[in-house]
Amino acid sequence: MEVCANSLRSALVAQEGGAIRVELCDNLHEGGTTPSYAQIAMAKKILDIDVFPIIRPRGGDFLYTDLEFELMKEDIKICKQLKCEGVVFGILKADGTVDEERCAELIALAGDMEVTFHRAFDRTRDLFEAMETIIKLGCTRILTSGGHPRVDEGVFDIEDLVIAANDRIIIMPGGGVSIENVVRLVKATKMIEFHASAMSTVPTEMMYKNSHMSEGSRKDLDYQLSDIELIKELIYWANNPM
Template structure:
């Protein structure tokens, strides 16, 4: 198959749906509304026990920017040790400095700590002050894959930049388009960027089965708290089918 699908899974249930739909790998995270944060120990442990799909947890202690305190950095290191003990195939990181460049020192420390797990870089890359320089930094550090929308709101709108990054990478690192990818645009993204791996959440809203609804109290910032997001097996299968139908 000329294209590989990674699913951004927000739970064990989503990771299972990704596997059943034919995805090759999941970036397992929590809190998709904040762009993804570190998943729980329990989610990863259950996924590794029950699933065959490759599990790559995101190492991100909070939403917001990618400039972390020393305490947050120490939390990231502890999470890496936990996920290494669970035999995860890899982890996904991203740390920036105040000026928008990649924090090379901290990233190298996490890469070394993660061994023998491989390390990918998430969309902190899209917030860099110089994407071309950042890409060379990632290659030099041994990062195997970088998730990017080309610095745009979606991968589709960032296609031209993604194509330039794929050309610059020249096989030294995988450029994986992500953000707003679905079955109707993945083939065009493949054709116009030259990318061979793609990242999508393939999610749907699942309505609560609660019979009693208190519509006055609020637990958080989500407008309708009687629903939640979940990866849909059928949406994953649609994406995989689109990739299978590509001309190699």
């Protein structure tokens, strides 16, 4: 199991719960953006599992300006300096194809780090065409929900991708993986890795609340954190499908 960790705290929970790797992100409400230098550096300092920071300068689409592309290159250099095991990114062209030239440049910068092509893949015009390009580029894996918002809807497409990949690249389901569907995913897609955030809401411990803020509600002070019991349960059912 790879956990999509929205913070260093979540990454620590992921490790304790049995994850093999974290995709370290910020701003998950935007689909995940590049975490800070401090988050990456501290993660590498205190975690024993693999750390794969996402390289994404903003939310929204995956069509980047020259300036944004330069930021991505600098972030990959930082990850390499900090000895991260891998990075996660994806760049598309306006026509819905993979930006092979720019991705190749980032992969070259990554050097020995593994590269996961993230769910920009699900926005491509043809999943199988995109997969062949990504295989040619030399990525280690593709994170996908099968071209749909959630894996529940894309399960048969994921199965077809696994068959077409024929062990040339890892197809890693992600996007709505839950206790309710993980067994079905294992059986249908023959997945060997999967990706989930496995989060729950942590209520604020603030005693004081400003009644003028959020109409007096404290819910805006709650936050999301990876849930160790959920991680353990997902791993259990993924390894013990009935």
